[in-house]
Structure formats: structure tokens, C-alpha cells
Amino acid sequence: xxxxxxxxxxIRNAIIDSLFVxxxxxxxxxxxxxxxxxxxxxxxxxxxxxxxxxxxxxGFSPWGWKxxxxxxxxxxxxxMRKFENKIGDGVIYARAESNxxxxxxxxxxLKSVFGLFVSGFWGIMLGWKAVLDMVVQLVDNIRTVVKYM
Numbered sequence: 001x002x003x004x005x006x007x008x009x010x011i012r013n014a015i016i017d018s019l020f021v022x023x024x025x026x027x028x029x030x031x032x033x034x035x036x037x038x039x040x041x042x043x044x045x046x047x048x049x050x051x052x053x054x055x056x057x058x059g060f061s062p063w064g065w066k067x068x069x070x071x072x073x074x075x076x077x078x079x080m081r082k083f084e085n086k087i088g089d090g091v092i093y094a095r096a097e098s099n100x101x102x103x104x105x106x107x108x109x110l111k112s113v114f115g116l117f118v119s120g121f122w123g124i125m126l127g128w129k130a131v132l133d134m135v136v137q138l139v140d141n142i143r144t145v146v147k148y149m
Contacts, residue, residue: 007148010144010148011144011145011148011149014141014142014144014145014148015141015145017137017141018138018141018142018145021134021137021138021141022138024066024134025131025134025135025138027062028062028063028065028066029062031062032058032059032060032061032062032063032123033059035055035058035059035061035062036055036056036058036059037055039051039054039055039058039059040052040055043055056120056124057117057120057121057124058116058117058120059120060119060120060121060123060124060127061116061117061119061120061123062119062123063122063123063127063130063131064118064119064120064121064122064123064124064126064127065119065123066123066127066130067122067123067125067126067127067129067130068119068122070130070133
């Protein structure tokens with residue numbers, strides 16, 4: 001491939017990645033605001049106890065989902081690096097996992113609600129890092145586009 005073709009591919013990929021990062025920032029923030037507004041409004045109207053702290057926690061839950069996703073990815077990468085160091089190169093490795101759970105409706109509901117609160121706490125504690133990482137990635141993509149234009 002020629003230099004011009006490679007350069008256009010790099011620019012195109014950086015622009016697409018930047019649009020995806022912007023979409024993720026807007027989507028997660030908007031979804032968190034919707035959770036916050038709905039729960040805070042209903043809590044205020046119906047005089048629910050502790051509606052404001054709960055709505056704040058729920059508002060951060062989309063960023064908590066991002067934090068949990070990044071933690072799972074890092075954990076999987078760590079396991080694979082550890083496994084590669086143990087067996088070396090040149091080996092094809094396949095792995096299958098299966099989890100069997102029997103859940104009743106009430107248990108599913110409680111797990112969902114508990115999961116939202118756990119995600120909200122993760123979002124409060126480490127959501128800023130996820131946002132910062134996405135902004136740094138966006139700035140890096142913009143630098144790449146400017147550099148190759």
C-alpha cells in the first residue's frame with residue numbers, strides 16, 4: 001500500500017474511534033441523567049425515603065457498568081498473560097465456561113436491583129477514571145488526525 005492510502009486509513013480509523021468515544025460519553029452520561037431525573041422526580045412526588053442519595057447512586061450506574069467492563073477485560077488479559085507465560089508460544093488454547101443458575105422471579109429482581117446499586121457505587125468511585133480515559137483517548141485520536149492531515 002502506498003503512504004497516501006495508509007495515511008487515509010489511519011485518519012479514517014481515528015475519526016471513527018473518536019465518534020464512538022463521543023457517542024459513549026454522551027450515551028452513558030445521558031442514561032445516568034435519565035436514571036437520576038426519573039428516580040428523583042418519583043421520589044419527590046411520592047415522598048420516598050432517601051430518594052436523593054439513591055437517585056445519585058443510580059445516576060452513576062452507567063459509568064459503573066463501564067468500570068466493571070474494564071475490570072473484567074483487565075482480569076481476562078492478566079489471566080491470558082499468565083497462561084501464555086506458563087505454556088509458551090505455539091499452543092492453541094480454547095476455553096469454555098458454563099454457569100448454571102436456577103433463579104426465581106424474586107431472586108432475579110433482587111439481583112438486578114443489587115447490581116444497579118453496586119454499579120452505581122463503582123461509578124461513583126471510579127467513574128471519573130473511565131471518563132478521563134475516554135477523554136484522553138479522544139484527545140489522542142484528534143492528535144492523530146491533525147498529525148496525518
